[in-house]
Amino acid sequence: MTAAQPWGQAVQDAITALRREVADLHRELVRYGLVAWTAGNISGRVPGADLMVIKPSGVPYEDLTAETMVLTDLDGRVLEGDWAASSDAAAHAYVYRHLPWVGGQVHTHSPYATAWAARREPIPCVLTMMADEFGGPVPVGPFALIGDDSIGRGVVETLTGSRSRAVLMASHGVFTAGTSPVSAVKTAVLVEDVARTVHLACQLGRPVELSQADVDHLFERYQTVYGQPGRATTILDAPSSAKPLQRKEPQ
Ligand SMILES: [Zn+2]
Secondary structure, eight states, X not given: OOSOOSSOHHHHHHHHHHHHXXXXXXXXXXXXXXXXXXXXXXXXXXXXXXXXXXXXXXXXGGGOOTTTOEEEETTOOEEEOSSOBOTTHHHHHHHHHHOTTOOEEEEEOOHHHHHHHHHTOOBOOOSHHHHHHHXXXXXXXXXXXXXXXXXXXXXXXXXXXXXXXXXXXXXXXXXXXXXSHHHHHXXXXXXXXXXXXXXXXXXXXXXXXXXXXXXXXXXXXXXHTSSSTTOSSOTTSOOOSSOXXXXXXXX
């Protein structure tokens, strides 16, 4: 930690809490089998500041602590931390710059979802929980090489054109966004779950797509009735240091 930051105590306290939260959430990626070696990462937006906390690059999951997390600005430049930021920091930063409702993001190469990404095939909406959670198919984003804004741009374009908070980036893997880091982790867990179930269904025949009217009804009910009033998601959306942001649906 540096001695004199250009932000106030409230932001510093938020950074401290977010470092802990983002570090701890990485264990969930391991627990749910979403990551191998050091691949995959989580970030969180610092409430009240143009800052984010993200996983360091190349550090084993068991060595991730609040202190090893990296603080960057929303151009992905490192402001605090002994490690380089995740190689996906530019993509996360781009998404925070362009989508104000996003408070947390996850990237994984979780196997079933990434198998759909490898075929560049959206996961069809054939389950009620997909309608609830994703509001339709899980979309595929463009093929984009790492190193500039193209991954972030592809994620933003795809999220903007869909109700889904998960994007299957072509030939790459899963990017999820949420109002908080834990909400983005929940989506990363659920997209792998439905990718697996729909894959299994496809082995046995052709799964039946839900009608648009049923998808709309289920999504509307889940987003507005299910769960707690004023909360964008459900019980898995535990308290977060991130500012609670209402989901803004693209029209
Ligand atoms: Zn990746």
